[in-house]
Amino acid sequence: MYHALLYYAFVPIDNPEEFANTHRELCQRLELKGRILVSTEGINGTVSGPILACDQYRMSLHEDQRFSSMPFKIDEVDGHIFQKLFVRVKQELVTFRSDLPTDPTRATGRRLSPAEWKERLERGDAIILDGRTDYEFDIGHFRGAIRPDIESFREFPQWIREHLGKNKDTPILTYCTGGIRCEKLTAFMLADGFSNVYQLDGGIVTYGKDTETQGALWDGLCYVFDERIAVEINHTEDRRVVGRCFHCDSSTERYINCAHLLCNRQHLVCPECEAQFSHTCSVACLDRILVPYESL
Ligand SMILES: [Zn+2]
Numbered sequence: 001m002y003h004a005l006l007y008y009a010f011v012p013i014d015n016p017e018e019f020a021n022t023h024r025e026l027c028q029r030l031e032l033k034g035r036i037l038v039s040t041e042g043i044n045g046t047v048s049g050p051i052l053a054c055d056q057y058r059m060s061l062h063e064d065q066r067f068s069s070m071p072f073k074i075d076e077v078d079g080h081i082f083q084k085l086f087v088r089v090k091q092e093l094v095t096f097r098s099d100l101p102t103d104p105t106r107a108t109g110r111r112l113s114p115a116e117w118k119e120r121l122e123r124g125d126a127i128i129l130d131g132r133t134d135y136e137f138d139i140g141h142f143r144g145a146i147r148p149d150i151e152s153f154r155e156f157p158q159w160i161r162e163h164l165g166k167n168k169d170t171p172i173l174t175y176c177t178g179g180i181r182c183e184k185l186t187a188f189m190l191a192d193g194f195s196n197v198y199q200l201d202g203g204i205v206t207y208g209k210d211t212e213t214q215g216a217l218w219d220g221l222c223y224v225f226d227e228r229i230a231v232e233i234n235h236t237e238d239r240r241v242v243g244r245c246f247h248c249d250s251s252t253e254r255y256i257n258c259a260h261l262l263c264n265r266q267h268l269v270c271p272e273c274e275a276q277f278s279h280t281c282s283v284a285c286l287d288r289i290l291v292p293y294e295s296l
């Protein structure tokens, strides 16, 4: 049995290069795979490995005073969910490039536990803002949430100003996969003059593990950035499929990449269309894979 760990912490790391090198050696020794980002503002990672190795990894991070209270979300998985190990130094943990200061250690939206979050959703007096991108939203989201039509997280500041600028005092509830993007997002919103901003503490994956709420009011699956592609969140009877086939608009929860390698578009597809289009996203791409590459 293997575990997958998802975690982040906003804590100052003085020498990220040096930290990343030592950290890479630790992960290699434990034979973990995954993707870890390090910056002067902290750490953000998803790794997989045998349970014992994951336990040792968590212990070793908790022994470091900077990460002593960092929460880990733990999933049981059948094997590695990554092919390789990447430990990278980046300028920002989440690329946001806002024109306002967005230091989550100073001010962020009020944290709601899963039970508080569900209660706020049921009250129905708030704007529910999905803090992710369009293709993540399309396979699953909280019921009633707004789908920001953005392809990358750094488009958020402009999108928020254009679409929510008139709602500075309305309660706004934000959520994302593991919580890290909402830290940035709500820090930005407070800096931009929003007064009533909340975030789902620990993100969607924590909500899906909560035994009290059981993931209620989540529709579809939660997109994840590893080989699993998407995971279950709602464990109640009331679970709806929201994904739609890119070709025929029928219900589906299967994401594939277009088989035309130069396209590679990730799209939702139903079994019939997947066969009919030979795993491609369009007639154009289908035509392309039918001709030999030399003639392209
Ligand atoms: Zn279809």
Ligand SMILES: [Zn+2]
Binding pocket: 258, 259, 260, 263, 264, 265, 280, 281, 282, 285
């Ligand atoms: Zn294509």
